[in-house]
Amino acid sequence: MTERYRIGYVLTKHIAVFDLFREYARQEFVKLDIGNLSQDRGFFDIIIHKITKLLISSDPDDSDKLAQFEAFLAQHPESIVIDPLEYIRPLVHRGEMLRMLKKSRWAENSTDALFYLPKSAIVRPLSLETVLQSGLKFPLVCKPIAGSASVHSHQILLLPSAEAFAKRLSGELEDYINQNQSCLLQEFVNHDGIIFKCFVIGNKSVHVARPSMKNLKEDEDVHIFDSQRIPKSFAWESNLPSKSEKWDTLFEISPSQDMLDYKNSLLNESRLNAIATSIGRQSNLTLFGFDVIIEASAQKLYIVDINYFPGYDNIPDFNAEFLKTLLDKLRARSRIN
Ligand SMILES: Nc1ncnc2c1ncn2[C@@H]1O[C@H](COP(=O)(O)OP(=O)(O)OP(=O)(O)O)[C@@H](O)[C@H]1O
Ligand SMILES: O=P(O)(O)O[C@H]1[C@H](OP(=O)(O)O)[C@@H](OP(=O)(O)O)[C@@H](O)[C@@H](O)[C@@H]1OP(=O)(O)O
Ligand SMILES: [Mg+2]
Secondary structure, three states: OOOOOEEEEEEOOOOHHHHHHHHHHOOEEEEOOOOOOOOOOOOOOEEEEEOHHHHHOOOHHHHHHHHHHHHHHHOOOOOEEEOOHHHHHHHHEHHHHHHHHOOOOEEOOOOOOOEEOOOEEEEOOOOHHHHHHOOOOOOEEEEEOEOOOOOHHHEEEEEOOHHHHHHHOOOOOHHHHHHOOOEEEEEOOOOOOEEEEEEEEOOEEEEEEEEOEOOOOOOOOOEEEEHHHOOOOOOOOOOOOOOOOOHHHHEOOOOOHHHHHHHHHHOOHHHHHHHHHHHHHHHOOOEEEEEEEEOOOOOOEEEEEEEEOOOOOOOOOHHHHHHHHHHHHHHHHHHHO
């Protein structure tokens, strides 16, 4: 690239790939301090951010920072913002996320959909009564309504049966219920313990298979787990994060090569790209990831989650793709002006 652009960035959490990108891109990067944005810092070609934490926080300090950031963006109409806050907001609320996905090419029942969504309902509060009223069939997963950026938002509760749920209500689930006034309840789809994390950068998407929840046994108990601690690679690829945690009880960390090949054959490149394009159009987002599971035996492909600016861990060509995406946007802007 001959021209050198000025790129402001705000991250409320360290993102390792972004450090490497800054080295690679050789542009002028200006780190912006979210708590101190009032001072004039001149012109920015692009402003990149991940501040999802502020979007879900109820802390007045965070609301203040968010308001400052919004004011800052309003003072920089010349900048390309990656991504505008209004496009990110639906992702931090799991109900809104699903609403957005339902505008893409999905289907609950038809056979020719690009993807399916597990049957879901929002329950408030989480109780045996509200769960039974939802009409959803056990087994279920229960996800905090805030879908991102806090420790609580990644605490997933597995509810195998009404009996197992009832048994734990006045014990180990009490804290969870108090913590999560409102939850997204979702039918559990058996998927042979393999999830595809699909990472999108502009028009490019890449997917990797990762460990996921095993098919459920009949007599399963309730479990709460932190989705961010699920191993990010299979047992033969690396060491597991902590040997003291029994990952292989609930998660499939060593699937057979045949199973992996089979799942991969169902998620071909063109289908994945079509889904990424469909969600990209609907969401208007540049940086996002979505998680796909393929139903055991039925071979239906379900989307269970979308994440804003995910880790992009081990994604080949992330730097080149990200830079190309930024340049395309800059060129499109100069054509307009
Ligand atoms: N409907 C479902 N059926 C079966 N398993 C599911 C379902 N939804 C989620 N899971 C399992 O639970 C895990 C966490 O779910 P989800 O991705 O929705 O949570 P999250 O907190 O948003 O995770 P992330 O850290 O990826 O953002 C998935 O990786 C998958 O193993
Ligand atoms: O850093 P990691 O690789 O764990 O990235 C995770 C990221 O955490 P970060 O906050 O550190 O970016 C999460 O963000 P928040 O929902 O909490 O905002 C979410 O996007 C996960 O899905 C990402 O996992 P991945 O999809 O990449 O596996
Ligand atoms: Mg998520």
